[in-house]
Amino acid sequence: xxxxxxxxxxxxxxxxxxxxxxxxxxxxxxxxxxxxxxxxxxxxxxxxxxxxxxxxxxxxxxxxxxxxxxxxxxxxxxxxxxxxxxxxxxxxxxxxxxxxxxxxxxx
Amino acid sequence: xxxxxxxxxxxxxxxxxxxxxxxxxxxxxxxxxxxxxxxxxxxxxxxxxxxxxxxxxxxxxxxxxxxxxxxxxxxxxxxxxxxxxxxxxxxxxxxxxxxxxxxxxxxxxxxxxxxxxx
Numbered sequence: 001x002x003x004x005x006x007x008x009x010x011x012x013x014x015x016x017x018x019x020x021x022x023x024x025x026x027x028x029x030x031x032x033x034x035x036x037x038x039x040x041x042x043x044x045x046x047x048x049x050x051x052x053x054x055x056x057x058x059x060x061x062x063x064x065x066x067x068x069x070x071x072x073x074x075x076x077x078x079x080x081x082x083x084x085x086x087x088x089x090x091x092x093x094x095x096x097x098x099x100x101x102x103x104x105x106x107x
Numbered sequence: 108x109x110x111x112x113x114x115x116x117x118x119x120x121x122x123x124x125x126x127x128x129x130x131x132x133x134x135x136x137x138x139x140x141x142x143x144x145x146x147x148x149x150x151x152x153x154x155x156x157x158x159x160x161x162x163x164x165x166x167x168x169x170x171x172x173x174x175x176x177x178x179x180x181x182x183x184x185x186x187x188x189x190x191x192x193x194x195x196x197x198x199x200x201x202x203x204x205x206x207x208x209x210x211x212x213x214x215x216x217x218x219x220x221x222x223x224x225x
Binding site for chain 2: 032036043044046049055087089091093095096098099
């Protein structure tokens with residue numbers, strides 16, 4: 001199985017801050033990577049797919065980069081609605097696997 | 108618009124079975140895979156497997172082999188997932204999601220809470 005490791009597990013930030021979350025795959029997944037946002041009590045929502053493609057309707061302050069084993073999700077200017085948990089997911093091979101999540105909290 | 112509507116919450120005894128449904132609308136049901144995932148309370152996301160609605164082919168993660176069965180009824184655009192021999196660790200929110208054979212999940216059901224108690 002491909003292991004997905006996210007860091008940090010939590011981050012405290014203020015509105016307007018730039019936030020970066022990293023995700024590392026245990027083997028090369030090319031650009032078969034997605035990012036999801038989940039707010040408490042809500043269903044996960046796809047933000048980024050193919051490592052850097054923005055899902056329709058997602059604000060442009062979200063961006064993704066990387067390939068191979070190392071990936072990054074960046075929120076350029078944190079907004080109040082962005083306080084949530086973020087998950088990466090590899091979509092290259094079975095079983096499809098997720099990172100453990102990064103909780104973005106209000107500082 | 109694409110919608111996946113799941114059945115309601117269930118409370119089951121240890122050792123029982125549960126069957127969750129996922130009714131699709133707003134797209135051609137047979138054109139996309141239906142994946143099943145789960146999320147234990149306060150935990151992360153876990154992929155369980157998929158069903159290909161046009162053929163009924165399934166692909167389960169090894170962890171659930173022999174205990175999970177995914178089926179579908181194309182006449183009503185509904186997918187089902189049954190989990191047998193429930194244990195307390197199966198207490199979770201179960202989601203269906205639309206996707207390809209691999210890749211990611213653009214559309215999710217609202218989730219079905221399954222509580223397993225002794």
